[in-house]
Amino acid sequence: MSDGDYVVEAEALSKRFGKRWAVRELDLAIARGAVCGLLGPNGAGKSTTLRMLLGLVRPTHGAVRLFGASLRDARLHVLKRVGCLIEAPAFYPHLSGRKNLELLGRISGGVDAARVQACLERVGLGDRGEDRTAGYSTGMKQRLGLAAAILHDPEFVLLDEPLNGLDPPAVLLVRRLIRSLAEEEGKTVLVSSHMLHEVEVTCDHVVLLRGGRKVVDGKVAELIKPxxxxxxxxxxxxxxxxxxxxxxxxxxxxxxxxxxxxxxxxxxxxxxxxxxxxxxxxxxxxxxxxxxxxxxxRSLEDLFAELTAEPAAVGAEEEGA
Ligand SMILES: Nc1ncnc2c1ncn2[C@@H]1O[C@H](COP(=O)(O)OP(=O)(O)OP(=O)(O)O)[C@@H](O)[C@H]1O
Ligand SMILES: [Mg+2]
Known part of the structure; x- marks a missing residue:
């Protein structure tokens, strides 16, 4: 298998649910080591896109390549190199955060106790690892989900709205965590969000979706240059x-x-x-x-305001639209 310069390549990726196109003709190319933000309002198609990249949703048409290999042909092989946090993560409520991570670690072929502790610490749960997850707050569960996503040291980390439910100090912690994954460890991160400012300060690259279609794709520094x-x-x-x-x-x-x-x-x-x-x-x-x-x-917010000056149809496009 040849590894390209791009961790993700998608071509004309499209998904239709019934008559609605959730994602339409999306081309994506995410370079190795980049932090890419997938931005868009509710219903823009962010989660559907991330699910297609993970093979959790089958595209209506279009194709995905991860690490240069076709997702269809080499799904299990390439997904070992991927970590993800998709919507509310599920844990065994009666077990501790640490135990939950240990079980997940076993699935991915063994992760030692030091790695589990390091991941708990990275998400600010270093002193709460022994508590049952049933007693975790929403933000704590979200952070444990993040620890689970990076536990097996994946090369590509995919996070769907990782800031949901987090308080300002936790937002800062996650922002730093994402930056350090890329800057210190050379990982590639794709993070979805509807928070423009967060994408502006965390991401190198941004893809903006609206009604399932890509409306902006570029380097953050160039999009917001003075x-x-x-x-x-x-x-x-x-x-x-x-x-x-x-x-x-x-x-x-x-x-x-x-x-x-x-x-x-x-x-x-x-x-x-x-x-x-x-x-x-x-x-x-x-x-x-x-x-x-x-x-x-110019902030991403200004750019977004310009692009959305005329209201989009709520949700995604109808067939034939
Ligand atoms: N399983 C499904 N069945 C039917 N329609 C779906 C399904 N999943 C998503 N959709 C539709 O696809 C469109 C895009 O949804 P998606 O969840 O990808 O948006 P999103 O950008 O993640 O939104 P949010 O910010 O609310 O998370 C929406 O119109 C949604 O109703
Ligand atoms: Mg979503």
Whole structure:
């Protein structure tokens, strides 16, 4: 079996449930060592996609290759190299977290006690391993699921909404865990989420699904790179700043994003020939204090808002749509 540069390759992957297309003509290529975010609103087709990549759902058409091998022909062989967390993980409630992991470890051919403990610690359950999972909170179960996904040291980790039910410290812990899997251990991670900010800070690559179709596929750094034609300004006097800016040649549109009770404001200025230093100087001379001025940073949220300006049909596409 030849291992390609891509851990996942999918071509025209499609799934229809009855008359509805959950996923339609999806091409995917995830490079080795990347953290890829699969983003999309509820019903966009994220879970269906992940299930097809694991062979848990049979595609209506299209094909999946993992590590360069066809999933159809070599499923058991390639899945040994994959770890996953798909929806709410199921554990034996009467057994401890540690015992549950030990049992799972046996299935994958033996994992020693030190590895079990290390995985518990990595998900912040180092001191709760002896407790029965029946007594775990939702977030603890979710984290135990994550420990189970990485237990057998898989090369490719697939996580469906791993942040569900987690509190802010746990979100941070999981974010670091995902980064360290890729950066320190060279693993490839595919993580689904509807939380734009999380994908922006955790992933190198993002694929955005909407109504089962791919609408964006690219490197996060390129998608959100700063827009030098637009400036973000924070000023102490919004009214005066707006008046001055709108009177300048070389300044295009000026939008007020927020106005504080003290009259201070955040503005976004489109440059049409003017330079930022020149505007800074001019505002100060006009008696306006400028506390910050920087190129507009586009967030995934902005991008998403632009793409979803017209509402998608709820759920997925009907047949023939
Ligand atoms: N087993 C199934 N039977 C029928 N329809 C299904 C099934 N699984 C998914 N679907 C449909 O496929 C579409 C995509 O669902 P999917 O669960 O993949 O979305 P998702 O992006 O994971 O959403 P969420 O953010 O809510 O988890 C939805 O319209 C859903 O109703
Ligand atoms: Mg889902």
């Amino acid at each position: 827009d030098h034609a637009r400036l973000e300004l924070r000023v102490n006097d919004g009214e005066a700043a707006l008046g001055w800016l709108r009177a300048q040649a070389g300044v295009g549109e000026v939008e007020e994003e927020e106005r504080g009770p003290d009259g201070s404001a955040s503005l976004v200025v489109s440059l049409a020939g003017a330079e930022s230093a020149q505007l800074n100087r001019g505002l100060i001379e006009a008696g306006v204090e400028v506390s910050s001025l920087a190129p507009r940073r």
